[in-house]
Amino acid sequence: MAPMNRPLLNRRLAEFGTTIFAEMSALAARTGAINLGQGFPDTDGPEEIREAAVRALREGHGNQYPPGPGVPELREAVADHQLKRYGLAHDPDAEVLVTAGATEAIAAALLALVEPGDEVIALEPYYDSYAACIAMAGGTRVPVTLRPSEGRYVLDLDELRAAVTDRTRLILLNTPHNPTGTVLTRDELTAVAELATERDLLVVTDEVYEHLVFDDAEHIPIATLPGMRDRTVTIGSAGKTFSFTGWKVGWVTASPELTAAVRSAKQFLTYVASGPFQYAIAEALRLPDTYFEGLRADLRAKRDLLSDGLARAGFEVYRPAGTYFVTTDIRPLGESDGFAFCRGLPERAGVVAIPNAVFYDHRDAGAPFVRFAFCKRTDVLEEAVARLRTLAA
Secondary structure, eight states: OOOOSSOSSOGGGTTOOSOHHHHHHHHHHHHTOEEOSSOOOSSOOOHHHHHHHHHHHHTTSSSSOOOTTOOHHHHHHHHHHHHHHHOOOOOTTTSEEEESHHHHHHHHHHHHHOOTTOEEEEEESOOHHHHHHHHHTTOEEEEEEOEEETTEEEOOHHHHHHHOOTTEEEEEEESSOTTTOOOOOHHHHHHHHHHHHHHTOEEEEEOTTTTOBOTTOOOOOGGGSTTOTTTEEEEEESHHHHTOGGGOOEEEEOOHHHHHHHHHHHTTTTSSOOHHHHHHHHHHTTSOHHHHHHHHHHHHHHHHHHHHHHHHHTOEEEOOSBSSEEEEEOGGGTOOOHHHHHHHHHHHHSEEOEEGGGGOSSHHHHTTEEEEEOOSOHHHHHHHHHHHHHHHO
């Protein structure tokens, strides 16, 4: 076969290579290091929910193509969840769409709502699929950087306002925020909402960590704020809340017009997915409050275990108000290059982490920061903390 005379990869995706998660997970496997890089639990979620999936399989629920918008039981459960938790009333038939995880929901929303040349504001650092999905939609990403201040990452509202131009189409939010662990406050969200209504912008908000908030932090869906109900696409997911990340069950809630738009793109991505698991997640969303309270308490204890251990090892630690990630600054250890630090950490200390710079357009702004995941068994975290003590020595 003669060599091609032009690049094979679409120019929109040329900047995106193999994800850092694949690289660091391979490094963990090769070295036998504890993998605190990729954000997936190392234990399964509730046994009764796993059994609900088995029951659905055995009873033939979802073994063939489920309905394109998602099975009615799950759409109703999502609508009930939004109403019970946040007072957001949604028609399960017209305003709820089930997706193959939150990643597909993000892709479908951006493909549906962004025209080539539109600008999309995203809070930097951001989940790596945001940049790729904006690129696939032909949009231009405009990062607004969250910066550390007094122990948390904060949104500069003046910088956000300055980022809006006549070409801005939407703001892509993520709260609780991965990777920084910050939870946007009511004042921050109110300012975003006022800006969106003033400039007639859409908002796509990734809220997959909605139940993973700690201490005095409160998750506030921006769709609950004045003027936002009909201009917001809210994205949720079962993976983080119920520790079944491999099931890939996510959802969109929005006005009928926005839901229909997202569905128009989603139907040409996976069409449908996760049939039997949809029935199980419908049951999971109806678990009693004690489940969600127990999840938060368990993760809060693990957050504190890892955060305290990282601080003793010499890192500056930004203790998260949400998610299951801890961001650290490696400069107190005499380091400044997060990539080099993370690539050497498995040999030095037998632990894998992720350099935050991969989540930035402005790589220099993220260079000295490193992310660790604490959604692991307590004994695994204790062993990781013991290994990291060698850095202090």
